[in-house]
Amino acid sequence: AQSVAQPEDQVNVAEGNPLTVKCTYSVSGNPYLFWYVQYPNRGLQFLLKYITGDNLVKGSYGFEAEFNKSQTSFHLKKPSALVSDSALYFCAVRDAGGGADGLTFGKGTHLIIQP
Amino acid sequence: DSGVTQTPKHLITATGQRVTLRCSPRSGDLSVYWYQQSLDQGLQFLIQYYNGEERAKGNILERFSAQQFPDLHSELNLSSLELGDSALYFCASSVTRQGANTGELFFGEGSRLTVL
Numbered sequence: 496a497q498s499v500a501q502p503e504d505q506v507n508v509a510e511g512n513p514l515t516v517k518c519t520y521s522v523s524g525n526p527y528l529f530w531y532v533q534y535p536n537r538g539l540q541f542l543l544k545y546i547t548g549d550n551l552v553k554g555s556y557g558f559e560a561e562f563n564k565s566q567t568s569f570h571l572k573k574p575s576a577l578v579s580d581s582a583l584y585f586c587a588v589r590d591a592g593g594g595a596d597g598l599t600f601g602k603g604t605h606l607i608i609q610p
Numbered sequence: 611d612s613g614v615t616q617t618p619k620h621l622i623t624a625t626g627q628r629v630t631l632r633c634s635p636r637s638g639d640l641s642v643y644w645y646q647q648s649l650d651q652g653l654q655f656l657i658q659y660y661n662g663e664e665r666a667k668g669n670i671l672e673r674f675s676a677q678q679f680p681d682l683h684s685e686l687n688l689s690s691l692e693l694g695d696s697a698l699y700f701c702a703s704s705v706t707r708q709g710a711n712t713g714e715l716f717f718g719e720g721s722r723l724t725v726l
Contacts, residue, residue: 529714538612538700538717546712585653591712597643597666598715600653 497522497590499601507607508576516571516584516604524592528569530560533583533603542584545569556580576608613637616701616718624726628689631721635682635703641665642684643704643715644676648697659684691725698722 498521508514520526527546531539543554550562560571569586583605587598613636623629635642644656646669655668659678670676673691678684688695699722702715 527712531717538614538719539702539715540612541714541716544712544714597655597658597668599655600645602652 501601505605514576518586520588522590527589529587531585612716614718622724631686633684633701639703643702645700696725
């Protein structure tokens with residue numbers, strides 16, 4: 496079975512500082528990894544994904560994520576946080592060798608950017 | 611706008627009742643997924659349909675059922691509702707091809723169900 500852990504319920508960052516939202520995963524095969532963002536009372540919006548290739552993936556709104564196979568991690572990063580980045584962030588995984596297409600999500604991390 | 615449409619946006623009903631949630635996937639997407647989001651359980655995968663057929667089942671209760679119609683829209687039926695069924699129900703769609711699916715899911719805005 497596949498799983499995702501987001502160890503922090505909440506991350507607080509001052510505006511302009513770099514941010515990191517942590518994610519670790521567990522799959523039996525190779526992982527396909529995704530980050531989504533959810534604003535209040537809205538659906539999930541896709542940010543970026545890692546399928547294969549370069550371990551550093553760039554996505555929407557200046558976000559990037561680094562895939563680390565040895566640490567089974569896929570942390571979300573941004574060099575300079577904006578107040579508008581405040582939202583709920585979800586990491587998700589799909590087993591590349593599995594039969595199911597659905598994503599398994601972590602419990603989410605609330606990112607709060609303080610002015 | 612993800613291109614996935616869900617109705618209704620809000621629904622308030624009583625325990626024991628039955629409701630139907632509707633989802634129209636993005637144009638061209640053959641797969642539809644249903645997720646339940648609640649404060650205590652997070653995002654839980656319920657069920658997936660691909661081109662009209664059930665493809666994968668997650669933590670879906672026996673009181674819940676779903677189907678995907680020939681025009682690819684999907685409905686999630688929730689019956690004998692309990693207070694604990696109050697949640698945000700999301701539909702998502704993706705293009706699913708033969709072999710591994712590398713594509714992301716596109717989510718609708720959700721249907722918020724309140725059971726009183």
